[in-house]
Amino acid sequence: MDQAERLRNRIKETERMPVKPMETNARVITVTSGKGGVGKTSLSVNLALQLQKMGKKTVIIDADFGLANIEVMLGVHPKSNISDLIYKDCSISDVITQGPEGIGFISGGSGVSELVNLERSDVQIFVSKVAKLDAYADVIIIDTGAGISDVVQEFVLCSPEVLLVLTPEPTSTMDAYALLKTLNRRKDFSTSDKTLHVVSNRVANEKEGQTLFQNISIVASQFLNIPLHYMGYIPQDSNATKAVLQQQPVSISYPNTISTKSIRYIAEQLLEVEGSMKPGFVGMFLNLLHVKRA
Numbered sequence: 369m370d371q372a373e374r375l376r377n378r379i380k381e382t383e384r385m386p387v388k389p390m391e392t393n394a395r396v397i398t399v400t401s402g403k404g405g406v407g408k409t410s411l412s413v414n415l416a417l418q419l420q421k422m423g424k425k426t427v428i429i430d431a432d433f434g435l436a437n438i439e440v441m442l443g444v445h446p447k448s449n450i451s452d453l454i455y456k457d458c459s460i461s462d463v464i465t466q467g468p469e470g471i472g473f474i475s476g477g478s479g480v481s482e483l484v485n486l487e488r489s490d491v492q493i494f495v496s497k498v499a500k501l502d503a504y505a506d507v508i509i510i511d512t513g514a515g516i517s518d519v520v521q522e523f524v525l526c527s528p529e530v531l532l533v534l535t536p537e538p539t540s541t542m543d544a545y546a547l548l549k550t551l552n553r554r555k556d557f558s559t560s561d562k563t564l565h566v567v568s569n570r571v572a573n574e575k576e577g578q579t580l581f582q583n584i585s586i587v588a589s590q591f592l593n594i595p596l597h598y599m600g601y602i603p604q605d606s607n608a609t610k611a612v613l614q615q616q617p618v619s620i621s622y623p624n625t626i627s628t629k630s631i632r633y634i635a636e637q638l639l640e641v642e643g644s645m646k647p648g649f650v651g652m653f654l655n656l657l658h659v660k661r662a
Contacts (some may be wrong), residue, residue, distance in 0.1 A: 373409040390412070393502050393648025393649075393650075393651065394427075394501065394502045394504075394506060394507060394508045394648050394649055395503045395506065395507045395528075395529070396507075396508045396510065396527055396528060396529065396648065396649055396652050397506070397507065397508070397509050397510070397527070397529045397530070397531060397638070398431075398509075398510040398512060398523050398524055398527035398529070398530050398531070399411060399412045399415075399509060399511050399512065399530075399531045399533065399549075400514070400520055400523070400530060400531070400533070400547070401510040401514045401532065401533040401534070401540070401543075401544065402514065402516070402530060402532075402534075402540060402541075402542070402543025402544035402545070402546055402547045403514050403515065403539055403540055403543040403544075404513075404514040404515070405514075406514070406533050406534065406535045406537075406540055406570075407430070407533060407535070407569045407570060407602070408511065408512075408514060408533045409437040409438055409441060409516055410441065410608070410612065411531070411569065411602070411619070411631065412428055412438070412511040413428065413438060413442060413507050413511075413617045413619075414617050414618060414619045414628070414631045415442050415509060415531075415631055415634065415635055415638075416428050416471045416507075417468070417469050417471060417617055417619040417620065418619060418631055418632045418634075418635035419506075419507050419635050419638075419639075420469050420470055420471045421450060421469065422635060422636070422639065424506040424507050425470075425472075425504065425505050425506045425507070426471050426472070426502065426505060426506065426507045426508075426509065427464065427471065427472035427473070427474060427504070427505040427507075427508050427509070428467075428471065428472070428473050428474070428508075428509045428510075428511060428614065429450065429473075429474045429476060429509070429510045429511070430473070430474065430475050430476045430507060430511055431476045431510050431511060431512045431513065431519070431523055432476070432511055432512060432513040437511075438473060438475075438511060439473075440474065440615055441612075441615065441616070441617060442463045442467045442468065442473060442617070443468075443615055443616065444466075444467055444473055445465075446463070446473065446474070446475040447465075447474035448462055448463045448466040448475070449474065449476060450463055450474050450475070450476055450498075451476075453493075453494055453497045453498065456485070457481075459497060459500070460497055460498060460500040460501050460504070461500075463475075468595070468617070468620055469620070472504075472505070492631045493651075494653075495650055495654070498639050498649055498650055498653060499650050501649050501650075501651050502648040502650055505649075506547055508649050510523055510527065514523070514543075515543070515547070516543075516546060516547045520547070521547075521550065521551060521554070524547075524551060525551065525554070525557060525655075526543055526652045526653075526655035527554060527562065527648050527652060528561065528562050528563070528652070529562065529563050529565065530562060530563070530564050530565065531565045531566075531567055531571050531599065532544055532547075532548075532564060532565065532566050532567070534565050534566060534567070534568055534569065534580055534584065535568075535569050535570045535571075535580075536568075536570065536571055536572075536576065536580060539582060539605075541580070541584050544584060544656065545584055545587060545588065547571055548564075548588055548592055548594055549592060552592045552593075552594060552595075559593075559594055561596060563597060564594065564595070564596050564597065565596075565597050565598075565599040565638075565640075566581050566584065566585070566596050566597065566598055566599060567599050567600060567601070567602065567634060568580040568581055568598075568600075568601040568602070569601070569602045570602065570603075570604045571601050571602070571603055571604065572603065572604060574604065576601075577600070577601025577602075577603075578598070578601070580601075581596070581598045584596065585598070596662070597641075599629065599634050599637050599638065600630065600633055600634045600637055602627050602630040602631060602634075603626055603627060603630060605618070605622070605625055605626050605627035606626040607622040607626075607627065608622075608625070610622070618631075619631065619632075624649060
């Protein structure tokens with residue numbers, strides 16, 4: 369079987385996943401931070417749960433390669449990852465693991481970084497398959513690694529919306545600013561086609577959350593000319609800590625606790641500010657391939 373025939377056969381493969389009546393691009397939100405340990409993955413998971421409860425079909429993609437934080441938090445064990453769409457002839461429905469409350473979860477796998485080396489025909493196969501994800505999900509949340517690695521930068525560069533997570537620790541703000549500064553030096557970075565949101569996590573109260581945001585917003589605007597938008601704060605909550613130890617999302621373990629209510633508010637804020645630019649997951653990944661090839 370030659371390459372052309374193999375391509376035709378793969379594209380003709382039927383998907384078992386139900387899709388929305390109108391095939392539209394999903395909203396893609398990348399959650400990141402300047403340093404680890406700020407609650408980025410917890411926010412990704414609980415935000416997905418809240419959006420799901422609000423009627424938005426939500427899928428999380430774990431882009432923190434080499435780790436399994438989302439798997440542990442959700443208590444799920446994926447049998448495949450997104451790179452299997454190419455290398456193992458899997459369909460989108462094969463690589464989505466069902467999590468609590470109906471959310472979906474896709475393990476990124478180390479193979480994602482290898483997509484830059486794909487042949488043109490394999491890229492076509494990949495795009496034809498992930499297009500089903502755009503039709504399946506309303507919102508796709510990408511949980512990146514922390515820091516300023518190339519992979520983190522690439523996801524932030526290609527995402528139309530970014531959630532930057534901060535905590536009161538001075539190193540959190542410093543490292544978040546370092547990420548913004550590194551991005552700003554790149555010729556392919558522009559704020560004209562993306563929105564950068566900020567969430568203040570583990571703060572004492574609303575005032576501390578706003579102060580944390582203002583501290584980084586002022587310097588980002590003055591020295592980098594990067595506008596930041598405040599999405600809200602999540603207070604320090606002992607129940608959130610208990611939920612982590614129980615290996616469950618706080619939205620499920622303690623649905624009425626203060627941190628869950630705060631995340632629900634952030635989800636509501638995101639729905640209110642939903643923009644018209646929705647290139648979808650396919651568009652984002654094509655941009656990612658373009659950045660890596662460049």
